[in-house]
Amino acid sequence: MSFPYTSGDTDGDALSTALHVITTERDALTHLEYLYRTNELAAKNLSRAVSQLVHTIHRGGKLVVCGVGKSGKIGRKLEATMNSVGIHSVFLHPTEALHGDLGVIRSIDTLLLISFSGRTAELLLMLPHIPPTVPLIAITAHTHPSTCPLLSFNSPDMTILLPAPLHIDEESSFGLSAPTSSTTVALALGDALALATAQKLHNAPGQGPAEVFKGYHPGGAIGAAAATAAAINSAISTPSTSMTTSPSLVSLEDAGMKLSLDDNQPTNSSIDDDGGGGGPICASPHFVPIDCIPTVLPSRHPSSSTDITNKNDEEIHILDILLSAIQNPSSKSWVKLSPTSVIPPRLLRSCTTTHKVDSLVSALQSRGEFVSIDASKWMSIRASTSIASAKVVLEETMGIGEMMLSSPPPPPPHHQPSSGRDDEEERRNIVISVVDDADPSQILGFVAGEDVHPSLFSPPSSSPANVSETTT
Missing domain, CATH: 3.10.580.10 (CBS-domain)
Incomplete structure (x- = not known):
């Protein structure tokens, strides 16, 4: 069974809407780039965030990413990106944190919050329970830390605001406030943070990002390409040997x-x-x-169906x-x-x-x-x-x-002498x-x-x- 296909103005309207979304999100990224090129506080805070993550990883800590809803899904993607470039990260849902998972956060970790509004209720409920030694980075629409509720729990030296505002709000642009441009800029800024941190963290020759x-x-394709290159290099440098698995x-x-x-x-x-x-x-x-x-x-x-168990x-x-x-x-x-x-x-x-x-x-x-x-x-x-x-x-x-x-532990009686x-x-x-x-x-x-x-x-x-x- 096939569904009827109709063409005409409906198709044109759909394409027009799709292109409008793409154009708007492109403009949002352009606006984000301009902000970090021209705003001294934004640029300084991005550098601070990179240095903070490098310091955290050097100490053996990790990045804990938190967010709710679409921001949480962006957070999970950033967690995966961070881990893929050698920045140990975990995602923590704030509600789960309040029900026992707060133990994930250690005093040597850094917390990354993603919230366009900067006042997500679940995050605000979690923050009073975070150790005061944990630095906090927030990706939000606010352009100054004094206006962001999420940053009101810590001293300024323990907080870093990464502004990700929009040039036009989503409801005005699309007729509904569905997270679109806001999640796009948050994702782009998170990716920028990940790669900039990896570049600074992994700087040894032959051990770059x-x-x-x-x-x-x-x-996947990336692993296959790397394995092929390694096999070629190995074949050139060393003779092949057989090995039984x-x-x-x-x-x-x-x-x-x-x-x-x-x-x-x-x-x-x-x-x-x-x-x-x-x-x-x-x-x-x-x-x-x-x-x-x-x-x-x-x-x-031991099986529960028998009284005889083997220790x-x-x-x-x-x-x-x-x-x-x-x-x-x-x-x-x-x-x-x-x-x-x-x-x-x-x-x-x-x-x-x-x-x-x-x-x-x-x-x-x-x-x-x-x-x-x-x-x-x-x-x-x-x-x-x-x-x-x-x-x-x-x-x-x-x-x-x-x-x-x-x-090694002493051998039992009559044990044969070790060969070393x-x-x-x-x-x-x-x-x-x-x-x-x-x-x-x-x-x-x-x-x-x-x-x-x-x-x-x-x-x-x-x-x-x-x-x-x-x-x-």
């Missing part, structure tokens, strides 16, 4: 987590040894905020570690066994390829197997420490042979905990030693061993 974006975008890691690869199965190789994307080092370690694309790292939970539970069902298996990594791609293959015990990506690959997926973690640990890295073995570095300085610390630590790692493999595993799985400058007891996230200084973890060249064969 473009490289960071490609690293966070392995899928472990069945236990097929799902990881399907989930977009490109893990090397060769434990002798550092992770594919490493900080360039010859350059970089200028930015702080917490701005590295390899830094993973602690909030993104899941704690492994047992996936098996092993309540314990953690290798499969549970694997599932935690798959289900939390933002963790970049980092998982926690507990708040004081982590499994870095290299060790996760080793565990999932060396042991059966139904192996009990507790059983492996009781045999002296190297499964996780306890807090006593972490190397702590302040968030503001440059990558170059972190490399020096690693060189000095490994050079003198006194790792900030304790020996566990000690070598510890050396190759250095965990760097990145801590807050102001409060070193607060861990902001983790980065693997091999990602900071990959050349230190390259496999040593081995000479042929003399093998003596005995005959019987």
Whole structure:
């Protein structure tokens, strides 16, 4: 069945309306550009907002975006854009915040509010409960902070107004006040903030915004283009090798987590040894905020249909570690066994390829197997420490042979002497905990030693061993 099609003035009216909307929104963007070119306060505040976000990320904090209605949808898009260029961001609905989600906001975070009116009720109800140390950025139609209710809760030095006014109100232009031009200018201003911040944040050679974006975008046409370029470069620089994929890691690869199965190789994307080092370690694309790292939970539970239960069902298996990594791609293959015990990506690959997926973690640990890295073995570095300085610390630590790692747990009775493999595993799985400058007891996230200084973890060249064969 087909619907009747009529042409004539109706089509012309529709096209005229559509073009009017496009023209009006284009003019709104032109007006926005002119404002930031000519208004000293607007230009200054945009620069302040960029600097504030860079400072927040350097400290290991994040951007929390809030908005309601269409502004909330713009906020979700900006959250995605920020994350794609390496600016850790989350979206928080103000109503959900008042019902338990306020814990998302930490004292080292920055809050971005999107509200054309500048007086959205849900946002006004939330603001009194925000920690006073949290800076506030507002995208709104107001052109001066003194007229914006959202900025009345904080001192001027803790607030930044990013004006996004319209040259003509939507009802006058379109006959209804549906968010159109207002959301267009808010989105454009948010995109400008994201890219300007990324440009200032990621300034190490070979680790600019473009490289960071490609690293966070392995899928789609962008990911395919980046993978093709990487494959071409790899084919030119290194001979091809064959590799058998472990069945236990097929799902990881399907989930977009490109893990090397060769434990002798550092992770594919490493900080360039010859350059970089200028930015702080917490701005590295390899830094993973602690909030993104899941704690492994047992996936098996006793059946309620029987009185006989197996206590092993309540314990953690290798499969549970694997599932935690798959289900939390933002963790970049980092998982926690507990708040004081982590499994870095290299060790996760080793565990999932060396042991059966139904192996009990507790059983492996009781045999002296190297499964996780306890807090006593972490190397702590302040968030503001440059990558170059972190490399020096690693060189000095490994050079003198006194790792900030304790020996593995004592073996059980009758355990065969270790061949030294566990000690070598510890050396190759250095965990760097990145801590807050102001409060070193607060861990902001983790980065693997091999990602900071990959050349230190390259496999040593081995000479042929003399093998003596005995005959019987």
